[in-house]
Amino acid sequence: MTERFSGRTAVVTGGGSGIGLATVRRLASEGARVVVGDIDAGPGKAAADEVGGLFVQTDVTSPEQVEALFGAAVDTYGSVDVAFNNAGISPPDDDSILDTGLEPGGGCRRST
Numbered sequence: 001m002t003e004r005f006s007g008r009t010a011v012v013t014g015g016g017s018g019i020g021l022a023t024v025r026r027l028a029s030e031g032a033r034v035v036v037g038d039i040d041a042g043p044g045k046a047a048a049d050e051v052g053g054l055f056v057q058t059d060v061t062s063p064e065q066v067e068a069l070f071g072a073a074v075d076t077y078g079s080v081d082v083a084f085n086n087a088g089i090s091p092p093d094d095d096s097i098l099d100t101g102l103e104p105g106g107g108c109r110r111s112t
């Protein structure tokens with residue numbers, strides 16, 4: 001690998017499985033320090049341990065837990081350089097990422 005992410009810190013949500021886990025492994029193989037956020041502590045911690053990273057149990061539907069995830073990344077490694085927001089929710093009335101608010105249940109923040 002080319003170490004393209006050497007010295008960088010990457011946060012991956014849903015990093016315990018599937019696309020997220022593959023991304024955790026790839027970013028680590030490219031030199032990144034990886035912080036795994038996952039709602040499921042078993043596979044999430046296993047993924048972080050596999051790459052010598054940090055696991056923070058996180059439900060991405062909770063703004064407070066997401067803030068804690070990124071805060072832990074900064075506190076531990078000093079920065080967040082890459083954010084792979086892989087675990088996500090798709091409210092029924094979702095329109096665009098630019099219009100989607102933080103509120104659970106599909107609350108949208110529209111500027112018009």
Ligand SMILES: NC(=O)c1ccc[n+]([C@@H]2O[C@H](COP(=O)([O-])OP(=O)(O)OC[C@H]3O[C@@H](n4cnc5c(N)ncnc54)[C@H](O)[C@@H]3O)[C@@H](O)[C@H]2O)c1
Pocket residue numbers: 013014015016017018019020037038039040043058059060061086087088
């Ligand atoms: N696999 C596909 O073909 C495909 C296609 C389009 C979109 N996606 C999207 O990509 C993302 C990953 O897909 P995947 O196939 O790797 O899924 P997966 O089920 O293999 O992995 C999802 C991971 O996210 C975690 N997770 C679930 N809810 C969470 C929450 N609220 N907070 C934090 N972590 C949570 C799970 O514990 C799991 O580790 C999903 O958002 C999925 O909808 C997948």
